[in-house]
Amino acid sequence: MYKYFKSLPYPLSIKNKDLKMAKYIITQFGGPNGEVGAALRYFSQKFNMPDDRGRSLLNDIATEEMGHAEMVATMVHMLIKDATMKELEDAGLDSYFTEHGKGIFPNDANGIPFNAVGIASTGDVLADLSEDMAAEQKARATYENLIQLATDPNVINPLLFLRQREVVHFARFKELYDTYKKEFKK
Amino acid sequence: MLFDRDGFYIAKNDYDYDYDYDFTVNILNSDASKPFKIYDLNEGFCKGNLFPNLYEGYSTYRPKEPSVCNEREASLLEIQKLDFAINDLNLYLDLHPEDRYAYSVFKKYMGELKKKKENYSKVYGPLTIGELGEDYEWSSSIWPWEEGRM
Numbered sequence: 196m197y198k199y200f201k202s203l204p205y206p207l208s209i210k211n212k213d214l215k216m217a218k219y220i221i222t223q224f225g226g227p228n229g230e231v232g233a234a235l236r237y238f239s240q241k242f243n244m245p246d247d248r249g250r251s252l253l254n255d256i257a258t259e260e261m262g263h264a265e266m267v268a269t270m271v272h273m274l275i276k277d278a279t280m281k282e283l284e285d286a287g288l289d290s291y292f293t294e295h296g297k298g299i300f301p302n303d304a305n306g307i308p309f310n311a312v313g314i315a316s317t318g319d320v321l322a323d324l325s326e327d328m329a330a331e332q333k334a335r336a337t338y339e340n341l342i343q344l345a346t347d348p349n350v351i352n353p354l355l356f357l358r359q360r361e362v363v364h365f366a367r368f369k370e371l372y373d374t375y376k377k378e379f380k381k
Numbered sequence: 382m383l384f385d386r387d388g389f390y391i392a393k394n395d396y397d398y399d400y401d402y403d404f405t406v407n408i409l410n411s412d413a414s415k416p417f418k419i420y421d422l423n424e425g426f427c428k429g430n431l432f433p434n435l436y437e438g439y440s441t442y443r444p445k446e447p448s449v450c451n452e453r454e455a456s457l458l459e460i461q462k463l464d465f466a467i468n469d470l471n472l473y474l475d476l477h478p479e480d481r482y483a484y485s486v487f488k489k490y491m492g493e494l495k496k497k498k499e500n501y502s503k504v505y506g507p508l509t510i511g512e513l514g515e516d517y518e519w520s521s522s523i524w525p526w527e528e529g530r531m
Contacts, residue, residue: 201508203525204465205429206447206458251475259468269526339439348445355444359429359436366435367472374476 197258204262205356209273209349214286217274218304219344223357224267225301227313228333234260236314236330240323245375249320252371253327256364263357268299270353321379324372331365419470419486426462431469453505453523460501460508463494 223229237257244250275288275297283292291306301309315326338358345351418433425431427444438444449455470487474480502512506522513519 198509200464201522201525202457202461202464204461204468205426206449206454206461208448208450208454247478248476252472255468255471255475259472265525272526273528342439342442349448351442352445352447355439355442356429358439359444362437363430363432363435363469363472367476370476 197261200262203266203269204259205266205353207266207269207273207349207353209270209347211347211349212277212282213274213347213350214278214282214288216341216345216347216350217271218286218288218291219341220267220274220350220354221271221299221302222304223334223337223341224264224271224299225309226303226307226337227310228330228337229301229303229309230260230264230267230334231301231309232311232313233257233330233334234264235311236316237327239314239316240327243316243318243320243323245320248371248374249324252367256367259360259364263360266353266357270350271299272297274350320375321372324368324375327368328365328372331361331368335361335365422462422466422490425469426465431466432473456497456501456505460494460497463490463497466490467494 225231234257237253237260241250241253241257244253278286278288278297280289280292283289291300291302294300303309314330315323317323317326335358338354338361342351342354342358345354419425419431420428420433423446427446428436428438429444430436447458449458467487467490470483470490474483474487477483498508498512502508503514506518507513510519
């Protein structure tokens with residue numbers, strides 16, 4: 196069961212609109228390495244974890260990722276909400292506007308809608324945890340690309356925070372993977 | 382070399398920020414042969430990682446303390462810092478439930494979070510539906526994606 200906590204995991208104080216960054220950052224909401232996919236991946240896989248360590252870790256990281264999805268969507272909302280039609284067009288968001296107005300839709304930086312093909316749930320614990328480790332690395336790399344594109348410290352800081360969470364999650368998944376691998380060999 | 386051995390940034394750039402941390406060091410005793418530290422609340426939050434042994438900075442970027450615009454946001458930031466530390470300890474404890482020291486820190490932060498949330502909700506409205514007071518202020522108190530409202 197989920198209950199709502201009326202707060203983001205990290206404060207956002209984005210004062211300046213930036214349509215291009217909005218277009219790029221939205222991929223961490225609905226793109227293949229984004230937070231919605233991350234949440235869905237671990238949420239789906241948790242049912243097949245063999246013991247308390249796997250059940251709790253996947254459940255709790257999935258929950259954290261839901262908060263990140265909301266945070267990324269909020270960033271896009273803040274970057275886009277005061278845009279003029281000209282600014283939307285200049286940033287190449289006119290086609291996004293056609294479909295979604297200034298609403299938030301889970302797609303990647305190229306406008307490709309969220310697709311569960313980007314996540315795996317194989318029923319094999321080691322395959323799933325390898326997938327999770329790779330997913331965290333891909334998300335980290337995507338955040339680094341976004342940080343390179345960003346110029347506003349109020350955008351860079353939250354991206355650095357989210358990137359670091361991928362580092363932590365990778366380490367936890369790896370620890371669990373190594374533990375299971377060792378134990379399953381016995 | 383961009384980082385010293387504790388994972389602190391040495392490199393400088395436009396986003397540099399001079400931290401003035403009260404750097405209290407805690408030792409987690411999950412494995413007596415490999416003790417490790419956790420950052421204090423503020424530093425852990427700014428870095429997005431409570432565990433120096435796991436911290437990996439990016440290039441020359443230095444994380445900066447987030448700015449807040451009013452007293453409500455400052456009050457919420459304290460809650461966010463505690464909630465962050467609790468979550469990061471939570472993930473660690475999932476794999477190390479036997480670590481009494483980590484759990485004692487977790488419980489200490491939980492106690493502080495409970496108090497801070499109570500104080501916050503009295504002034505600014507509920508953070509969770511269970512914190513409602515005399516009036517139904519769930520829908521009218523500020524939502525995380527709203528701006529320009531107290």
